[in-house]
Amino acid sequence: MSVAVVTGSAGLIGSETARFLHEQGMEVVGIDNNMRAYFFGADGSTEWNSKQLEKDLKNFRHHALDVRDEAAVGELFAELGGNIELVIHTAAQPSHDWAAREPFTDFTVNANGTLVLLESTRQHCPEATFIFTSTNKVYGDLPNSLPLVEKSTRWEVNESHPYYEHGIDESMSLDQSKHSLFGASKVAADILTQEYGRYFGLKTGTFRGGCLTGPAHSGAELHGFLAYLVKCAMSGKPYTIYGYKGKQVRDNIHSYDLVNAFWHFFQNPIPGAVYNMGGSRHSNCSMLEAIDYTEKLCGRELNYVLSDQVRSGDHIWWISDVRKFQQDYPGWSYRYDLKRIMEEIVAATAERLETATA
Numbered sequence: 001m002s003v004a005v006v007t008g009s010a011g012l013i014g015s016e017t018a019r020f021l022h023e024q025g026m027e028v029v030g031i032d033n034n035m036r037a038y039f040f041g042a043d044g045s046t047e048w049n050s051k052q053l054e055k056d057l058k059n060f061r062h063h064a065l066d067v068r069d070e071a072a073v074g075e076l077f078a079e080l081g082g083n084i085e086l087v088i089h090t091a092a093q094p095s096h097d098w099a100a101r102e103p104f105t106d107f108t109v110n111a112n113g114t115l116v117l118l119e120s121t122r123q124h125c126p127e128a129t130f131i132f133t134s135t136n137k138v139y140g141d142l143p144n145s146l147p148l149v150e151k152s153t154r155w156e157v158n159e160s161h162p163y164y165e166h167g168i169d170e171s172m173s174l175d176q177s178k179h180s181l182f183g184a185s186k187v188a189a190d191i192l193t194q195e196y197g198r199y200f201g202l203k204t205g206t207f208r209g210g211c212l213t214g215p216a217h218s219g220a221e222l223h224g225f226l227a228y229l230v231k232c233a234m235s236g237k238p239y240t241i242y243g244y245k246g247k248q249v250r251d252n253i254h255s256y257d258l259v260n261a262f263w264h265f266f267q268n269p270i271p272g273a274v275y276n277m278g279g280s281r282h283s284n285c286s287m288l289e290a291i292d293y294t295e296k297l298c299g300r301e302l303n304y305v306l307s308d309q310v311r312s313g314d315h316i317w318w319i320s321d322v323r324k325f326q327q328d329y330p331g332w333s334y335r336y337d338l339k340r341i342m343e344e345i346v347a348a349t350a351e352r353l354e355t356a357t358a
């Protein structure tokens with residue numbers, strides 16, 4: 001049976017990946033040490049998801065390893081060797097804001113951890129496809145220098161601008177802008193992944209995500225905005241919007257659609273490829289629009305405040321241009337739009353809140 005290694009397997013993208021690959025008949029080896037609970041407290045714990053995977057998937061094995069642990073990861077890869085056909089690396093310190101609290105932790109998890117996995121792949125299974133979940137934060141705050149226009153519920157890029165119709169493509173510079181420490185550690189990992197493709201010829205693919213979301217998100221204040229918004233609306237917790245009058249725009253892609261994109265890449269990998277991957281024009285919203293949707297779906301008002309404080313390096317408007325990926329993999333398409341994404345998150349949150357109070 002062919003083996004896939006999935007890091008961050010208890011997280012939003014990792015767990016969706018584990019389920020997807022298992023369904024394709026692969027044996028899935030998950031690596032996750034629940035460090036999300038260390039980053040974000042109990043709200044962020046992904047232990048529930050680890051347990052669920054072990055219960056649901058017959059050919060799934062969980063390893064509570066730290067991706068920075070070169071010896072332990074190397075040993076696991078040595079044991080699995082050439083049976084590994086696919087490595088999907090989603091483990092990360094994923095928050096912009098958290099990174100400044102512990103720069104060493106952020107950098108070592110995101111950059112060193114990626115290096116450990118790339119090198120383990122090169123040493124023990126060089127024929128495997130390696131997929132890295134990067135982020136649009138690698139472009140720093142450069143998107144904020146686009147000509148933006150304020151509309152009633154959102155910021156928009158000027159209609160005459162080439163990015164207006166399809167969003168921002170991969171030609172945007174990564175250089176000379178403010179990234180936050182998180183953006184910087186992800187740039188290091190993003191470039192390392194490209195380099196293992198270009199320099200060593202590994203079949204690496206880098207996917208720069210917009211907002212990734214779905215029902216398996218352990219939404220916390222500092223990460224997973226749609227999931228956290230819904231959690232607040234349903235539980236009555238107060239919610240704070242930071243800056244830009246709540247009109248900042250995010251594109252949102254469902255974890256299934258992203259993982260399905262990984263699968264298409266795995267069928268025919270292009271070494272060193274880089275893709276912007278998000279909801280694009282197909283699925284996007286501003287904070288105010290997301291709140292409006294949430295309130296309608298939950299049937300109750302969100303208790304929120306608008307703060308003038310802006311998150312350092314935060315994007316005002318981000319929409320991913322996914323046409324490069326679509327051109328390389330024309331068989332891939334979206335299954336989810338924003339409406340369906342929101343409905344699923346609301347249903348999953350209601351179920352989890354019910355279980356917690358039962």
Ligand SMILES: NC(=O)c1ccc[n+]([C@@H]2O[C@H](COP(=O)([O-])OP(=O)(O)OC[C@H]3O[C@@H](n4cnc5c(N)ncnc54)[C@H](O)[C@@H]3O)[C@@H](O)[C@H]2O)c1
Pocket residue numbers: 007008009010011012013014031032033034035036037046065066067068089090091092093094109113133134135136208209210211212213217218224
């Ligand atoms: N969610 C988003 O909106 C978004 C957007 C762009 C990019 N990304 C990237 O996509 C990837 C997946 O994001 P997600 O939303 O699924 O994150 P997540 O936090 O839900 O999952 C990541 C998992 O990695 C685990 N982990 C963290 N550090 C670890 C370590 N040192 N060793 C082992 N496991 C560790 C965590 O416990 C968690 O379960 C990340 O690389 C993230 O930076 C996410």
